Amino acid sequence: MTEQTTVTDDPARLDQDTLLRVENVSMDFPIRSRGLFSRTTGHVHAVNDVSLEIRSGEVLGLVGESGCGKTTLGRCIVGTNAPTGGSILYRKDTGDVVDLAAMSKKDRSAYQSEIRVVFQDPFTSLNPRMTILQIVGDPLKNFASLGRSEIEDRVAHMLQRVGLSPTHMHRYPHAFSGGERQRVNIARALVAEPRLVIADEAVSALDVSVRAQILNLLRDLQDEFNLTYLFISHDLSVVENICDRVAVMYLGKIVEIAETDDLYSAPRHPYTEALLAAVPKADPRLRGTGRRVRLSDEFPDPSNPPSGCFFHTRCSYADDDRCAHERPLLRTVAGVQQAACHYADELDLAGVGTEAGQVEP
Ligand SMILES: Nc1ncnc2c1ncn2[C@@H]1O[C@H](COP(=O)(O)OP(=O)(O)OP(=O)(O)O)[C@@H](O)[C@H]1O
Numbered sequence: 317m318t319e320q321t322t323v324t325d326d327p328a329r330l331d332q333d334t335l336l337r338v339e340n341v342s343m344d345f346p347i348r349s350r351g352l353f354s355r356t357t358g359h360v361h362a363v364n365d366v367s368l369e370i371r372s373g374e375v376l377g378l379v380g381e382s383g384c385g386k387t388t389l390g391r392c393i394v395g396t397n398a399p400t401g402g403s404i405l406y407r408k409d410t411g412d413v414v415d416l417a418a419m420s421k422k423d424r425s426a427y428q429s430e431i432r433v434v435f436q437d438p439f440t441s442l443n444p445r446m447t448i449l450q451i452v453g454d455p456l457k458n459f460a461s462l463g464r465s466e467i468e469d470r471v472a473h474m475l476q477r478v479g480l481s482p483t484h485m486h487r488y489p490h491a492f493s494g495g496e497r498q499r500v501n502i503a504r505a506l507v508a509e510p511r512l513v514i515a516d517e518a519v520s521a522l523d524v525s526v527r528a529q530i531l532n533l534l535r536d537l538q539d540e541f542n543l544t545y546l547f548i549s550h551d552l553s554v555v556e557n558i559c560d561r562v563a564v565m566y567l568g569k570i571v572e573i574a575e576t577d578d579l580y581s582a583p584r585h586p587y588t589e590a591l592l593a594a595v596p597k598a599d600p601r602l603r604g605t606g607r608r609v610r611l612s613d614e615f616p617d618p619s620n621p622p623s624g625c626f627f628h629t630r631c632s633y634a635d636d637d638r639c640a641h642e643r644p645l646l647r648t649v650a651g652v653q654q655a656a657c658h659y660a661d662e663l664d665l666a667g668v669g670t671e672a673g674q675v676e677p
């Protein structure tokens with residue numbers, strides 16, 4: 317690793333209990349015109365000046381509608397996207413802090429096994445031409461000291477841990493069900509003993525019964541391997557189940573972040589209230605939320621976000637003056653949660669099982 321990527325002169329930049337801090341991270345994708353002389357006509361601001369911390373040992377949920385930037389932020393953290401701006405401060409197991417965003421690709425590869433991803437789709441994320449041994453053992457190739465039989469031993473152990481038989485390691489993905497393939501995905505993510513796992517819609521494609529099994533497995537493995545998770549999902553009932561804290565994202569920005577119980581029972585941002593209200597009523601725990609709020613279908617264009625508060629074009633509490641012109645900053649509200657709304661202290665929002673008016677200010 318090069319000297320300039322180690323931030324040892326300012327350890328206070330990262331709290332002791334923080335594993336990773338995303339600091340003012342942005343990710344812009346260029347929009348190009350079609351034709352022979354293609355040129356850049358604008359940018360999609362997929363992630364827009366985001367700051368958040370992932371604490372050691374926690375499950376941090378990241379929620380928001382499709383296209384709000386969840387996957388892009390995850391990809392910035394894991395290194396598949398190089399952010400256009402900002403820092404990604406990471407506490408190594410030695411205690412030193414490094415900025416992953418400032419590293420060269422080569423330096424960054426040293427952290428590949430420490431931060432891993434479990435992807436959404438168990439059907440497309442496994443190469444059909446590779447055996448389970450090759451798939452799960454692939455991340456171990458970075459460890460030059462491991463011989464073939466050691467890799468096989470490690471893969472066998474990992475398969476057992478995720479509830480698959482090691483005797484199946486010479487089979488191909490098509491021989492497995494969706495739930496089993498997601499177990500293979502998890503085995504591949506964990507085989508190199510990562511510290512942070514980014515689960516991007518990891519259970520979204522699974523049947524409800526299989527989903528519960530995989531969630532239980534993720535929880536068991538977290539205890540056993542002392543893992544920290546960033547759990548990306550648009551399913552608020554799953555997130556409520558598994559996450560310690562939740563960050564809510566809208567148009568590339570974090571608009572609220574709080575302990576799960578606080579966020580669900582007393583949201584402080586109108587967008588969070590609307591997301592809770594939009595959860596299908598089949599889930600009994602999430603019934604009775606948000607009488608006042610319904611989200612319109614008009615998701616703004618992330619290449620041309622609204623003025624002022626990005627949410628003002630859909631917010632039922634917006635005023636024409638401040639909300640349309642002044643961008644609210646993420647700030648601490650009621651001592652515990654953080655919300656980016658001018659009226660977060662005054663609004664009386666409905667949460668899970670609480671109608672508006674029941675929440676203590
Ligand atoms: N490689 C890319 N090139 C151009 N635009 C991109 C690229 N990747 C993502 N985007 C755009 O960035 C925005 C955020 O996308 P992203 O996939 O991060 O959202 P998401 O919250 O993960 O959505 P979903 O819930 O559907 O997975 C979208 O407008 C998307 O079209």
Ligand code: SF4
Binds near residue numbers: 585625632634658660
């Ligand atoms: S700042 Fe205004 S528009 Fe934005 S969420 Fe708050 S009330 Fe709604």
Ligand SMILES: [Mg+2]
Binds near residue numbers: 386388
């Ligand atoms: Mg996504």
